Structures are given as C-alpha cells and as structure tokens.
Amino acid sequence: MGLSEILAYSLGVVSITTALLVVFSKNPIHSVLYLILTFFSIAGQYVILNAQFLFIVQIIVYSGAIMVLFLFVLMLLNLSGDTEPQKDNVFKIISVVAGGLLFISMIAMLKGIGNMNLPASPDSQIGLVKNLGQLLFSKYVIPFELSSVLFLSGMVGAVMIGKKDAEDIN
Amino acid sequence: MTEVIKHVDISYYVYLSVLLFSIGVMGVLLRRNAIILFMCIELMLNSVNLLFVAFSSYMGDANGQLFVFFIMVVAAAEVAVGLAILVMMYRNTKSVDVSLLDKLKN
Numbered sequence: 001m002g003l004s005e006i007l008a009y010s011l012g013v014v015s016i017t018t019a020l021l022v023v024f025s026k027n028p029i030h031s032v033l034y035l036i037l038t039f040f041s042i043a044g045q046y047v048i049l050n051a052q053f054l055f056i057v058q059i060i061v062y063s064g065a066i067m068v069l070f071l072f073v074l075m076l077l078n079l080s081g082d083t084e085p086q087k088d089n090v091f092k093i094i095s096v097v098a099g100g101l102l103f104i105s106m107i108a109m110l111k112g113i114g115n116m117n118l119p120a121s122p123d124s125q126i127g128l129v130k131n132l133g134q135l136l137f138s139k140y141v142i143p144f145e146l147s148s149v150l151f152l153s154g155m156v157g158a159v160m161i162g163k164k165d166a167e168d169i170n
Numbered sequence: 171m172t173e174v175i176k177h178v179d180i181s182y183y184v185y186l187s188v189l190l191f192s193i194g195v196m197g198v199l200l201r202r203n204a205i206i207l208f209m210c211i212e213l214m215l216n217s218v219n220l221l222f223v224a225f226s227s228y229m230g231d232a233n234g235q236l237f238v239f240f241i242m243v244v245a246a247a248e249v250a251v252g253l254a255i256l257v258m259m260y261r262n263t264k265s266v267d268v269s270l271l272d273k274l275k276n
Binding site for chain 1: 231254
C-alpha cells in the first residue's frame with residue numbers, strides 16, 4: 001500500500017468523521033469549525049486527484065470566504081448551544097434511518113461502478129490553471145459572464161434583504 | 171501524484187461522495203437550526219464537487235473541473251443571499267428555528 005493510497009483513505013476517513021461531527025455536535029460554532037475541517041480534507045483530495053486549481057479555489061472560496069461568512073453570522077446572532085429546541089426521539093430515529101436508506105439505495109444503484117471503461121493513463125495536466133483558463137475563456141465564456149451577472153444580482157439581493165425597513169429605523 | 175489514479179479505484183470516490191451526501195441529507199432532516207441546515211446543504215454540494223473532480227481526473231477530461239468551478243460560484247452567491255434571509259428571519263422571530271416558519275400552514 002503506497003503513500004498515495006494511505007493519503008486518499010485517511011483523507012476520506014477525516015472528511016466522513018468531521019461531516020458526522022457537523023451534524024451531531026450541539027454547539028453551532030463547533031459545527032462550523034468541523035465543516036471547515038471537512039472542506040480542507042476535500043481540498044486535500046483535490047490535490048491528490050491532480051486538480052490543483054480547484055484546490056486553491058476550494059481553500060479560498062469555501063474554507064475562506066463562505067465559512068467566515070457562516071461564522072460571522074453565527075456570532076452576530078449570538079446563539080448559545082442549548083437554545084436549539086430538539087426534535088423528539090422518534091423523529092430523530094426516522095431521519096437517521098432515512099439517511100441510511102438513501103445511502104444503501106444509492107450504493108445498490110451504483111453496484112458495478114468499478115468495472116467502467118476508463119482510459120489507462122489520463123492526462124495529468126488538466127487541473128492546471130493554464131489548461132482550465134483556456135477552456136474557461138473559449139468554450140465556457142458565456143456561462144462565465146453570466147456568473148458575473150449572478151454575483152451582482154446576489155450582492156444586490158443580499159443587501160436588499162439584509163437592510164432594515166424604513167419604518168423600523170424611525 | 172498521478173499514482174492515486176492508478177492505485178485507488180474510482181468506486182472509492184463514488185462511495186465516499188455518496189456517504190458524504192447521505193450525511194448531508196441526514197443533517198437536513200435531523201436539525202432545526204437554519205444555519206446548520208445551510209451547512210449541510212454546503213456539505214452535499216461539496217460531495218457532488220468531489221465526485222465531479224474524481225471523474226474528471228480519471229477520465230482525463232477538464233470539463234468536469236470547470237463545472238465544479240461554476241458550482242462553487244453559484245454556491246457562494248446562494249450562501250450570501252441565504253444568510254441575509256437568515257439574519258432577516260432572526261430579526262423578526264428572534265430565533266433560527268425553521269419549524270417556526272409555518273405561517274403558510276394556517
């Protein structure tokens with residue numbers, strides 16, 4: 001068992017453990033911190049899968065921007081861990097069983113995924129910035145421009161929703 | 171780092187992504203705190219991203235990685251608007267419990 005396999009499996013174990021801790025920890029701040037760890041372990045998977053550009057984007061956008069936004073809102077709202085009302089136990093058991101059934105049915109559906117026709121030695125340079133940038137600005141230039149419009153409208157929407165109403169201020 | 175593609179089977183990444191996605195679904199069903207629901211949705215998006223990147227690398231096709239890039243763009247916009255809605259909800263109800271939002275039922 002080589003280094004790459006050990007790395008892949010241990011990153012998988014870390015991401016699953018921290019994802020479970022996100023769901024089951026009582027304090028929302030702990031959940032956010034565990035989710036940051038999950039995102040870092042997924043970023044590590046991107047490195048060993050030769051997706052270097054997406055590794056950097058994952059660190060900057062997810063672990064940096066999005067999780068800081070979550071942490072910021074969580075601290076702004078000043079929630080303590082014990083204020084969240086719990087669902088009753090029957091409902092909890094039902095939701096765990098439902099998640100498990102989803103997992104089992106998807107696994108059953110994906111049986112035999114291992115013997116797919118994959119190329120023997122795929123190009124390992126596709127994840128570099130040069131290659132992705134050329135594709136982004138040639139084939140995907142219209143979606144790229146549309147995503148800038150989406151960002152602008154999202155920004156305007158966030159400000160509009162977040163600001164206090166005029167009658168509240170007076 | 172090309173050895174991972176040679177030594178680890180693609181089914182490992184498929185099962186890992188499915189497991190992470192199921193954990194996200196379970197969290198959405200289990201919790202009532204709206205912020206945690208959002209985080210579980212992010213977890214589901216990330217599991218799909220991981221599967222996209224895995225298939226892209228194993229196939230040697232860069233289109234999947236660009237798709238992940240666009241998913242990240244949409245997720246960032248979604249989080250900005252969603253957290254604004256959440257702050258608004260907290261301002262009106264003094265709570266982030268999603269089960270309080272049942273006005274449509276009556």
